[in-house]
Amino acid sequence: MAISLADMRIELGGAMASAGTGFDAANALCDACVDLLGIDGAAISMVHDGFPHGTFGASSEASRRLDEYQFTFGEGPCLDAAASHEVVLAPDLDSPHETRWPAFAEAALEDGVRAVFALPIRITSGCVGAMDLFREGPGPLRNDQLAGGVLAAELASLPLLDLIASTQHGPGDEDDPWAQLAELDRVEVYQATGMLISQLDVDATEALIRLRAHAIASGTTASQVALAIIGRRLVLERDSRDDNGRSG
Secondary structure (H helix, E strand, C coil): CCCCHHHHHHHHHHHHHHHCCHHHHHHHHHHHHHHHHCCCEEEEEEEECCEEEEEEEECCHHHHHHHHHHHHHCCCHHHHHHHHCCCEEECCCCCCCCCCCHHHHHHHHHCCCCEEEEEEEEECCEEEEEEEEEECCCCCCCHHHHHHHHHHHHHHHHHHHHHHHHHCCCCCCCCCHHHHHHCCCCHHHHHHHHHHHHHHCCCHHHHHHHHHHHHHHHCCCHHHHHHHHHCCCCCCCCCCECCCCCEC
């Protein structure tokens, strides 16, 4: 029997309240979504300036990894949901008609996920990320499940607001709180990018491209590659170029 939206709000809100604030509340919200919505995984992703910057809640490591793929490949339903401010539904990633995110879809299917549903997370008039719902089997969400997902995305703004507040040092702080929040997660990627700038003699953009390209080629995530670089377990080779800048 489907749970009413009012009862769902109570359950989701109660799970967050009992967990606390910030990351703990975000994780609890994702766990509650799995229990209430008939899905297999959930994650909260933040998108800043059109680019995914962090997984701020997840029901499991598998769900966190699925969200990480969107950062690694630079494509996925959460990015589309944040850009369009609309719900993005992919009930069957293995369908020949599903061509929106080929790299992400391939990785998700290899992880045993057939359906993904992304719901935008809004704060005032801005869209700051997406709630991603994952399911192992194909098929659309029922109306009550979709309504519950929209509700969860609304509630997901609360732990994000907590995290924004925690990054601000005081009323006179002129730093962009969204930029600060974006830096709270995937710190290892930024640290590894800084190392690559020096090691490969490239700019920050090229360093990040090289890091993500290695992740794609090796079938890992950008964070896993970054941790290997920081731990000196991986060294990316410098391009061999002649004086005219052509590959040799």
